[in-house]
Amino acid sequence: SSELTQDPAVSVALGQTVRITCQGDSLRRYCASWYQQKPGQAPVLVIYGKNKRPSGIPDRFSGSSSGNTASLTITGAQAEDEADYYCNSRDTSGNRGVFGGGTNLTVL
Amino acid sequence: QVQLQQWGAGLLKPSETLSLTCVVSGGSFSDYYWTWIRQSPGTGLEWIGEINHSGDTNYSPSLKSRVTISADSSKNQFSLKLSSVTAADTAVYYCARLCRYFGDYPYYYYMDVWGKGTTVTVSS
Numbered sequence: 001s002s003e004l005t006q007d008p009a010v011s012v013a014l015g016q017t018v019r020i021t022c023q024g025d026s027l028r029r030y031c032a033s034w035y036q037q038k039p040g041q042a043p044v045l046v047i048y049g050k051n052k053r054p055s056g057i058p059d060r061f062s063g064s065s066s067g068n069t070a071s072l073t074i075t076g077a078q079a080e081d082e083a084d085y086y087c088n089s090r091d092t093s094g095n096r097g098v099f100g101g102g103t104n105l106t107v108l
Numbered sequence: 109q110v111q112l113q114q115w116g117a118g119l120l121k122p123s124e125t126l127s128l129t130c131v132v133s134g135g136s137f138s139d140y141y142w143t144w145i146r147q148s149p150g151t152g153l154e155w156i157g158e159i160n161h162s163g164d165t166n167y168s169p170s171l172k173s174r175v176t177i178s179a180d181s182s183k184n185q186f187s188l189k190l191s192s193v194t195a196a197d198t199a200v201y202y203c204a205r206l207c208r209y210f211g212d213y214p215y216y217y218y219m220d221v222w223g224k225g226t227t228v229t230v231s232s
Contacts, residue, residue, distance in 0.1 A: 028214075029214055029215070030214055030216055030217065031214050031215070031216035032216075033216065033217065033218035033219070035153075037153075042202055042222040042224055042225050043153065043202070043219075043222060044222075045218055045219060045220050048207075048216060048218035049209060049216045049218070050214075050216075054220060065214075084152075086152060086153050088153075088155075088217075088218070088219070089216075089217070090217060094215075095166050096155065096166050096167070096168060096169070097143065097155035097158065097206075097217065098155060099145075099153040099154065099155055100152070101152050102152040102153070
């Protein structure tokens with residue numbers, strides 16, 4: 001079982017806002033990073049640290065955290081945002097990486 | 109621009125040893141940790157382990173008895189070996205660069221550059 005918990009599936013209407021969450025005790029100590037994965041492709045980093053976006057990631061992607069929950073928010077979801085999203089952090093010892101189970105996002 | 113190129117055998121028989129290598133180009137090898145991640149068909153991402161240029165490693169508890177990750181700084185490359193494979197090890201294996209931040213609390217880690225993935229199938 002994963003030490004980070006995500007909802008398996010979320011849907012959002014085109015142009016609306018969606019929040020994908022990730023829960024785990026280690027998130028009280030370590031920020032989550034978020035990855036977008038489309039079928040047949042390698043994951044792509046979309047958010048890391050305290051709401052930082054790598055170059056080339058649209059500003060409709062943002063991150064936040066409260067307590068043991070990290071969130072990825074897409075403001076004004078686009079059709080191309082349909083993908084699987086994974087959170088990642090460390091385990092409670094800090095010695096190992098862990099992934100959430102992933103959230104499949106459907107843009108309606 | 110940093111790139112990771114990975115290669116290795118794609119078809120193995122049960123009990124054989126999986127061996128993959130990832131070479132780093134266009135950036136520093138010694139300033140980062142380097143990780144291996146896998147994804148079984150239709151499932152999520154699984155962290156396998158990580159290494160730095162000095163050879164310090166951390167492994168997933170579930171794979172630790174079978175995994176060895178090594179690094180060759182002279183060649184800017186790192187490798188994964190997984191022994192005694194079974195069909196459950198069939199997956200796409202990715203290498204990635206791990207960035208670590210230990211400045212202001214909270215700390216964070218992230219993987220900003222990924223290889224394209226290598227499909228490994230274990231079948232008799």
